[in-house]
Amino acid sequence: MWMAHSRSPYGARRLALACFALLLVALFLLPAQIQGLLQYLDGPVGHVVRVPLEAIASIDAGIADRWEQHVALQGVREENQQLRKEIEWLRGQHSQLRESAAATERLTALLHFKEQALPTMIAAQVIGRDATNRYRAIILNKGESDGIKPDMGVVTPAGVVGRVVKTTGVTSVVLLMTDPTNAIAGLIQRTRDEGIVEGTQQGLAQLKYIPLLSTLRDGDRVVTSGLVGGFPRGLVIGTITSIDKQEGALFQSAELMPEVDVGRVEEVLVIQTSYGRSTKAGAGADLIGKPSP
């Protein structure tokens, strides 16, 4: 009956109201300060919460593994997994080669001066999904202490997964590319037209702001443009499945089928090297081929 003893109607009510009012005022008047204050506590709290989170995630993964092994034929399953990995790897290679070929045709002379700067990547495991239903995000078991910072790009060998939006000392939250609030600079591999890739509410993606004169078509691949954000040029984002070109519109848009099934991803690579306007052209063209250990 311990819960009943804490009731002291008027004092508690006034105090609760005062606390809530104070919090409201503080959140609206001093949002940055409140955020900064709580950030000091994020680290220790993240460390504490990580213990049950990782324990339950590993139990969950263990059960899922056992279950799959018993339900599916073990040999076939392993072979299938191996083949899937191989396909993912080959898709990455294929995309990279196409990108390299296109770049070679356009910039043969310039390529002689290309820097072979390879990005540093951190491997991380997915230990959970967003705590709410409103965002499509995953939680990684690596955080600030491992060198992960907000805005870093997250990939698998098959292609783009999303970008880091929040970190604690030991965990980080990755907003998936299929989330409607996410935006990644994209490029149609064949036509070289640029646009912005955003998630859709249905869990797919769309390429927006494509020039009207672009000759894109179904089946065209979209890769990262490398101009903005934490991705180098040439990482596969998805394949165009339908085109929306409206009369009188300034741009056209296209629906994309993401290359990575972000709902099932279990391990990812976080790109530490920052990319953007300052990055030299083609610097990350070999990204998929050579992830750092």
Next chain:
Amino acid sequence: MKYLFYLILVLLLVPLQTTLLPHLSVWNIKPDLGLVAAALVGLFAGELEGLLVGLAIGWVLSLFSAGELWLSLMTNGGVGLLAGFLGRQVSQVTSISLGVGLLLVSFASGLFAAMNFKQLDVSQMWWMVESIVLPQACFDGAVGAGLYWLLSQRFHVTRLRTE
């Protein structure tokens, strides 16, 4: 003892919400256990504890979500506070009345969150309400009612509230 219970509750909510509940989601919608827990604490322990536990839950869950901190604090803290107030006004809480109350509160907080999304037009907002906010509110109401029913089978909850 009470504070240890609250601490364990807050710590266990994170793995429950982020790791286990996705397996139990229906049409990709999972209940918001943080909201349910804050409401139950507010109902049983009063508005102050409801508010404080709700704030703690909101803060810790926001560390593991792409959502904004203030929204998480406001919704969970606000629900704990509101449940505390309502708990004093309503003499006989049943699992159905609690479920309906949670449904309404969850719907209101979901709507508030949806309105804070910057790039949504009317059709997108409607889609979000129809396919995320409303199903989640129903889910939250059902889970809250179920938990309350379980508690009422185990404890004398009316006496627990009024003592």
